[in-house]
Amino acid sequence: MDALFDFVTDLGLTPIVELGFMPEALAKEQRQIFDRPSVISGCAQPEKWKALIHAVVEHLTGRYGSKTLRKWRFTTISLSYVRIGCLSREDYEELYEMTYRTVKDIDPELQFGGAGYFPDLTEDREIGVPWFLEFTAARGCLPDFHSMQWYPCIRTDDSLFMEYTLNQHSAPALLSTDPDHLKKKLDELDTLFREYHVDGRELFLEECNSTLWQRDLSSDTCYKAVWMAKNMAISAGRAVFGYWLLTDFIEERAYIRSVFHGGYGLFTRTGIPKAGYHAMHMIGQMGQDRVASGDGWFMTRKNDSLQLLVYNYTHYSDINCFRYKRLDAPADAYSVFNPGEKMQLQFQLHGLPASGTRRYRITRILLNREHGSSFDLWLQLQAPASPSREETAYMKKTAVPACGMEIRECYETLLLDISLMPLEMELLIIEPA
Numbered sequence: 567m568d569a570l571f572d573f574v575t576d577l578g579l580t581p582i583v584e585l586g587f588m589p590e591a592l593a594k595e596q597r598q599i600f601d602r603p604s605v606i607s608g609c610a611q612p613e614k615w616k617a618l619i620h621a622v623v624e625h626l627t628g629r630y631g632s633k634t635l636r637k638w639r640f641t642t643i644s645l646s647y648v649r650i651g652c653l654s655r656e657d658y659e660e661l662y663e664m665t666y667r668t669v670k671d672i673d674p675e676l677q678f679g680g681a682g683y684f685p686d687l688t689e690d691r692e693i694g695v696p697w698f699l700e701f702t703a704a705r706g707c708l709p710d711f712h713s714m715q716w717y718p719c720i721r722t723d724d725s726l727f728m729e730y731t732l733n734q735h736s737a738p739a740l741l742s743t744d745p746d747h748l749k750k751k752l753d754e755l756d757t758l759f760r761e762y763h764v765d766g767r768e769l770f771l772e773e774c775n776s777t778l779w780q781r782d783l784s785s786d787t788c789y790k791a792v793w794m795a796k797n798m799a800i801s802a803g804r805a806v807f808g809y810w811l812l813t814d815f816i817e818e819r820a821y822i823r824s825v826f827h828g829g830y831g832l833f834t835r836t837g838i839p840k841a842g843y844h845a846m847h848m849i850g851q852m853g854q855d856r857v858a859s860g861d862g863w864f865m866t867r868k869n870d871s872l873q874l875l876v877y878n879y880t881h882y883s884d885i886n887c888f889r890y891k892r893l894d895a896p897a898d899a900y901s902v903f904n905p906g907e908k909m910q911l912q913f914q915l916h917g918l919p920a921s922g923t924r925r926y927r928i929t930r931i932l933l934n935r936e937h938g939s940s941f942d943l944w945l946q947l948q949a950p951a952s953p954s955r956e957e958t959a960y961m962k963k964t965a966v967p968a969c970g971m972e973i974r975e976c977y978e979t980l981l982l983d984i985s986l987m988p989l990e991m992e993l994l995i996i997e998p999a
Contacts, residue, residue, distance in 0.1 A: 571630070575630070581638050585642050592610055594609065602818060606643070608658075615665075619668045636675050639677050641680045641681075641682065641772075642680065645658060645681035645687065655693055659701055666678050679768075682772055682773070688754045695755070703762065712767055712770070714751075714772065714805075717777065752769075770806045771805050774810055776790060781827060783941075787841060787900060787939065790841060791938070791939075791991060792878065794846060795875060795877040796877055799875070803856065813834075813835065813837075845933060848991070852866045852875060857872065871997035872918070874994040878906065878989065879989075886902035897949075910984070915996070925976075926999055927972075927973055929994070932969075933990065980996070
């Protein structure tokens with residue numbers, strides 16, 4: 567644990583620590599749903615659980631100091647496991663409350679929150695957000711921050727849905743047909759938080775992905791890049807976007823048939839960056855000050871430069887939001903989306919940052935199937951299930967976004983013309999030359 571947190575904090579990152587999953591020796595039931603041996607259960611020995619949490623948090627306080635730990639966030643296992651049926655309401659209430667109080671007993675200023683709910687729980691008054699806020703208010707353990715696991719899925723009464731999803735036997739996407747699903751969920755949460763007087767607190771999207779299924783080939787394609795641009799733009803200023811996850815090298819679903827198989831990661835298990843990674847790198851160059859936004863674009867400012875990100879998003883076709891068939895042919899990966907249309911935009915920029923020569927450098931970074939998609943390059947290599955070292959090195963080096971630069975003179979208005987095909991995105995950085 568020390569090695570892990572040393573590594574994270576040395577990178578300048580601030581951890582969110584989930585005090586979750588139950589040690590086998592303390593579990594009421596030995597319930598596991600992943601390939602890894604993570605037990606999801608209520609607690610059979612509460613006093614020992616509290617002693618364990620106390621020891622862990624005291625150790626972290628001694629190692630990093632109270633001032634540092636007050637910047638961290640603490641939570642416990644996701645409320646979504648009640649939705650899945652792994653935990654009862656009573657077990658979750660007990661686990662959340664005793665973990666909250668144990669952390670606060672060490673230092674009341676430590677931030678503890680939750681509850682990591684699925685989006686379909688925003689309206690559920692039996693096991694959803696209203697129930698969670700009511701019981702935490704009644705017991706004096708309201709969250710200091712909110713957290714949500716956002717997958718754009720819709721609720722289903724299909725008894726086989728979760729079994730198929732967990733075991734990866736099929737592809738029951740059951741995705742929302744609404745491309746603005748995140749915006750509507752954030753609006754619903756805003757209303758709920760005001761109703762329960764817990765608004766104004768940070769909201770973390772602690773897990774975000776376009777699908778629940780870890781064998782959806784769209785995760786490897788340019789779709790994931792444009793999806794990320796669209797939804798990070800939607801959440802900007804409203805929630806902290808936590809993409810799930812960094813790499814396909816994960817033990818939740820250990821069996822992997824091919825290097826590109828639709829895993830959640832921004833990197834393959836062999837370290838090849840996907841289009842989604844390059845998209846996040848492009849988004850990371852945006853500034854903190856939002857200037858303006860619209861359908862398919864947003865602009866920010868950083869020091870003397872402007873950053874304009876434009877993306878042409880197209881959603882899954884309706885029929886593929888409800889498919890139950892695995893895509894066995896990688897070449898079919900793009901067949902599940904609406905065809906979309908070419909996007910053509912013109913921007914007129916006034917009042918640019920001062921430039922004595924009225925000359926501006928415009929850097930353009932383009933991501934599409936030809937530039938920045940290792941999956942599409944892999945298809946060109948005949949989709950080898952286990953690429954050779956040479957092929958892997960080639961994909962890492964070659965599958966990068968296209969980058970160009972020009973110098974333009976501007977006296978009053980700078981015109982920018984942008985044309986994007988579906989599932990393409992472009993970043994423009996405008997700065998005095």
